[in-house]
Amino acid sequence: MSSGTSRAAEPAGGAGPRGRIDKRQAILRAAFTVFARRGYEQACVREIADEAGVAKPTVYNHLNDKETLFRHTVIAAADTVAADNLAAVERLRDPGGDLGAVLTDVGLRLLRVCCGERATALRRLSSAQAASMPDLFETVIERTGLAVRDALADRFARLSLAGRLRECPPDQAAEQFVALLTGPAETRSRFGTRRVPVAEQRAVATAAADTFLRAYGS
Amino acid sequence: MSSGTSRAAEPAGGAGPRGRIDKRQAILRAAFTVFARRGYEQACVREIADEAGVAKPTVYNHLNDKETLFRHTVIAAADTVAADNLAAVERLRDPGGDLGAVLTDVGLRLLRVCCGERATALRRLSSAQAASMPDLFETVIERTGLAVRDALADRFARLSLAGRLRECPPDQAAEQFVALLTGPAETRSRFGTRRVPVAEQRAVATAAADTFLRAYGS
Amino acid sequence: MSSGTSRAAEPAGGAGPRGRIDKRQAILRAAFTVFARRGYEQACVREIADEAGVAKPTVYNHLNDKETLFRHTVIAAADTVAADNLAAVERLRDPGGDLGAVLTDVGLRLLRVCCGERATALRRLSSAQAASMPDLFETVIERTGLAVRDALADRFARLSLAGRLRECPPDQAAEQFVALLTGPAETRSRFGTRRVPVAEQRAVATAAADTFLRAYGS
Amino acid sequence: MSSGTSRAAEPAGGAGPRGRIDKRQAILRAAFTVFARRGYEQACVREIADEAGVAKPTVYNHLNDKETLFRHTVIAAADTVAADNLAAVERLRDPGGDLGAVLTDVGLRLLRVCCGERATALRRLSSAQAASMPDLFETVIERTGLAVRDALADRFARLSLAGRLRECPPDQAAEQFVALLTGPAETRSRFGTRRVPVAEQRAVATAAADTFLRAYGS
DNA sequence: TATGAATGAGCATTCATTCAT
């Protein structure tokens, strides 16, 4: 990002392994950009190298294969998405008085993540390669989808115990809450093809929280 | 393969329009098989021609391009899926006494379609090419997802008027009913990667109908 | 060689599979030329295609691999060399009165073959790849070296029975006769690097026949 | 590997010229190993560096080029082989009573060298590059083949003078003696591909000496 | 001196597509 200054400022000083790490990061960033733009098969290593500002063999020096490059890129994106999602769910740990408002808020945050470029590209890329790299796809689903669902289930179980939700199987409640958010969101974003206006995101989140509370409220 | 008469009448000479049509169908069937197996970019025309039992140029005679071939294949699959989905929704036109049972039944039928090979392959293929053929992707979504939602909304509007559902925006109700079905189904089927046992499909449909009725029942 | 005329003369007539066969032959001829010029690893398929006057993929259409191309080329050369060698040995079947003269003549013919471009290139190419394609190398040796030795042994056995040679193990005699020819020839031709003048070839053959008869004559 | 003292004296500090020489030797040894294993083109500098336990640029520091590296390696091997061969021939300087026995012994020693790993690898490597490095190939032949022949010729001339061999052109005698040894040996070792059992080596040497004495004995 | 990192050039191979039959 600010490569010019920092590199010019320390041309020889500490830049030993730093240049290497910088380049690796640049490659991974560029790879995500290009993969998201073209898809796995259509993306060519040369375009990634160009985007990263390095020579093609440098890509191969850092990441042995096109496939390896893809896997690292996807896993990194999945971890970021997962962290964002879990952070959103955390807000349910201390819900305060207005449960509907908190659910709406959490839903909106989850939507922002799921409708974001990273998450949509991640979904498209990994599912497109589900046949050729099934383990990678599985990993992505686990670290993003299932992790959120489980975290939500934990919160819902506590809320159930606290009498804020009716007695219910928390896994199912979580699964359905997520579905009420992502289902409409995917439809409206055309699976990430269109940008969903914030107002619509809010409407989806509100409707999801409303329906959820009608069905699961105490 | 075809009605014996027509082929017996013209064994080799002009081959008639029937042989041509047969071949075209064979090519399209083979194309779907191969595309589903390998994905768009990775599928090669030669493999499709082999699967169809014809020579490569014959494919080009019938469908000008690899892209054209893909589009026809995808549209055909989308139409089939859409018809299946709409047939399922039709059962709501005359719901009878037990609304929950009918909703569960409809849900189960929709799930069967959405978890089927055709629909999952269709989703994966079209979304993977969303970047390069956005219009195709849009068409698929419209003819499958949106069409079902609209048909459902029609039914829900009538049920609302009939007092079987509470007053509600029918589009939202339909959107959420679909979401309660497909969301969990996608998670469990790993986006079409795993086969979902019938018992699980039934559980998802039951839970969806239950939650839906709790939220929208009159 | 005379491609222009022959092809121009029959542009569409019988040239059905003929064009294909012509092209395959052209490719194999070109391959031998280029492999002989550059060696296996250094020869690139594009150069071969250029030399053959076809496009690179055409080479791959006819011979799947660079390795396959090499194998076919080498085997073809080996068969030609073998045939030439055996034809030379045949002259010993009816030796006539002057055995020394016939032996010298046979030796000279064998030398001409072994010092020829084809045989030297064959030896260099196959032995250079002995590590990566041991079976090919073995085949070449069998079809060229061993076959000649065995054919010679047959002749020597008969000559022994006829009292023209002393009693001796014919395999050893044949092995040594060949050695007396090829050993000096290889040294003088610098293993095919230099052209050996005919006079020198004659000297080698004469000396070989002389020494052989001194040792094995009756 | 080296005289322990010098290394103990300068363990890591200045490394002295001795460490440098050691490294150069290690590189040359590794180069021969790898070249023998893979051939010139297929051997990559990185594999050589790994085998030598040094970094790639170190190889370039010591020997400028891949070609230079190859040349040094080959020349070194040629010198070793030549020395071994000449040592074998030396035994003819004072033949003693049984000339056949000495000739057999010398032949066996020569065979051991020629069938050894070093000599076979040397022949294969240098002849494979005869086209791209003709001078190197020439040098190898001179230092190995021709040198032996000349040394042998010297001995045979003396033996001729001493009446132990008939009057004869000593160059031709030497050439043929070598041929009677290496020709069969190359056939049986499949040009260095197979290991020739000692018994066979002995048989070849005996037969060579026998034939030679029949032809050239006084 | 020795090395981690980077690069320009090159190659085998595949594929969609088009001719000529």
Add this chain to the structure above:
DNA sequence: AATGAATGAATGCTCATTCAT
């Protein structure tokens, strides 16, 4: 209408070699 054969373009990957440290 159907096909065997041919091709131009593109891609993943490797390697010898050079900087900068």
